[in-house]
Amino acid sequence: MATPLRIIIAKPGLDGHDRGAKVVARALRDAGHEVIYTGLRRTPEQIVRIAMDEDAQVVGLSSLSGAHGFLFPRVCELLRESGLEDVVVFGGGIIPERDRPALIEAGVSAIFGPGTTSIEMIEFLDGLEV
Amino acid sequence: MNRRELARALSSAESITAPPRPNEPWRVLGVTGSPGVGKSCLVDRIVSHWLSRGERVAILAVDPSSPISGGALLGDRMRMASVDAGDDVFFRSIATRNVPGGLPSRLNRMVDLLVQEGWTRIIIETVGSGQSEIRIVAVADRLLLVEGPARGDVIQAEKAGVLELADLVVVNKSDLEGADRVADEIRLSLNLSEGAPAPVLLCSAETGDGVDNMFAIIDNLPSARGPATARARERLLATHQENLLSHPKFADALKGLSEGRLSIEEALSMLQ
Numbered sequence: 100m101a102t103p104l105r106i107i108i109a110k111p112g113l114d115g116h117d118r119g120a121k122v123v124a125r126a127l128r129d130a131g132h133e134v135i136y137t138g139l140r141r142t143p144e145q146i147v148r149i150a151m152d153e154d155a156q157v158v159g160l161s162s163l164s165g166a167h168g169f170l171f172p173r174v175c176e177l178l179r180e181s182g183l184e185d186v187v188v189f190g191g192g193i194i195p196e197r198d199r200p201a202l203i204e205a206g207v208s209a210i211f212g213p214g215t216t217s218i219e220m221i222e223f224l225d226g227l228e229v
Numbered sequence: 230m231n232r233r234e235l236a237r238a239l240s241s242a243e244s245i246t247a248p249p250r251p252n253e254p255w256r257v258l259g260v261t262g263s264p265g266v267g268k269s270c271l272v273d274r275i276v277s278h279w280l281s282r283g284e285r286v287a288i289l290a291v292d293p294s295s296p297i298s299g300g301a302l303l304g305d306r307m308r309m310a311s312v313d314a315g316d317d318v319f320f321r322s323i324a325t326r327n328v329p330g331g332l333p334s335r336l337n338r339m340v341d342l343l344v345q346e347g348w349t350r351i352i353i354e355t356v357g358s359g360q361s362e363i364r365i366v367a368v369a370d371r372l373l374l375v376e377g378p379a380r381g382d383v384i385q386a387e388k389a390g391v392l393e394l395a396d397l398v399v400v401n402k403s404d405l406e407g408a409d410r411v412a413d414e415i416r417l418s419l420n421l422s423e424g425a426p427a428p429v430l431l432c433s434a435e436t437g438d439g440v441d442n443m444f445a446i447i448d449n450l451p452s453a454r455g456p457a458t459a460r461a462r463e464r465l466l467a468t469h470q471e472n473l474l475s476h477p478k479f480a481d482a483l484k485g486l487s488e489g490r491l492s493i494e495e496a497l498s499m500l501q
Binding site: 103124125127128129130131132133134135136137138141145148149151152153154181182183 | 232233236237239240294295298299300301302303304306307308313314319320321322324
């Protein structure tokens with residue numbers, strides 16, 4: 100069996116909705132990856148710290164609160180500042196189409212909205228060179 | 230070694246060159262017990278206590294890998310509010326990767342590295358485990374067994390196993406009904422054994438009742454209670470298993486065995 104990816108699933112900011120994050124965490128586990136779920140209401144600083152300590156290759160950010168425009172780029176920026184620029188970031192939740200180009204520009208590799216199948220997400224991860 | 234380098238090094242225990250750590254002063258606390266008894270919440274309390282005393286605390290939290298997909302959902306971290314901030318605490322989630330005994334064989338070397346890098350207290354939280362899973366004593370200097378109020382009948386406490394090796398037994402969730410009775414049953418069972426029995430405490434990680442008493446006892450634990458032979462036995466088995474798993478022909482032997490081409494004796498002889 101191939102070495103599993105270590106993936107952080109994180110809930111940044113003041114947002115209490117984690118059903119989606121938990122479903123994603125479970126799907127990635129079932130695809131053979133090692134998933135660390137952070138729990139609710141983590142700061143970008145905490146998330147980057149967790150990615151570092153856990154030696155993760157991937158960070159998945161989930162947001163439904165509308166603050167993705169600040170929080171996602173902030174996580175990407177702090178990852179770069181911490182020397183973790185090789186960590187792949189993807190996002191999910193309620194992210195309007197018009198907000199996505201700016202997030203991609205900031206360093207988010209992919210955004211998965213409602214209706215995404217777990218297969219799409221797993222194919223994305225399988226295609227990563229990490 | 231900076232934090233990032235340490236985190237990286239822990240991922241490939243094969244490359245760790247740290248010397249074996251000294252036995253005293255003791256540094257490694259193993260925390261074990263059945264699923265759901267509150268190990269993570271108690272560990273959170275102990276971490277906060279040690280941090281307040283100026284210790285540098287590293288936590289290695291082990292969760293099971295799926296025997297089907299090989300993946301794992303590592304959730305201990307979310308229960309510990311104390312671990313995501315500050316330079317003096319380091320938390321690492323570890324999947325068992327389906328090693329028998331529930332503890333990854335590389336754990337010993339990870340601990341050696343953490344000690345070399347100046348971490349003064351190391352907590353290993355096991356997979357929620359049963360009575361017969363005692364591999365933890367191969368790594369831990371002291372063993373804390375956590376119990377909860379919902380337990381089977383009295384004979385559960387009489388069964389052999391990890392209870393005999395614990396240096397301290399904590400009945401958590403003392404705010405719930407039945408905790409007193411469980412503590413009494415465990416005390417009765419331990420009193421029938423030879424030698425001074427391990428202390429049995431009641432406390433509640435939720436409310437904080439009894440935790441100060443627990444800290445005082447942990448900080449003054451005498452030498453490990455488990456017989457030296459039991460500890461040496463687990464260490465020997467763990468090392469042997471590690472050698473077996475890292476044998477260059479292990480995958481071939483496994484394949485031959487699962488395809489029916491090899492007998493178990495032939496597979497074993499390949500691995501000598």
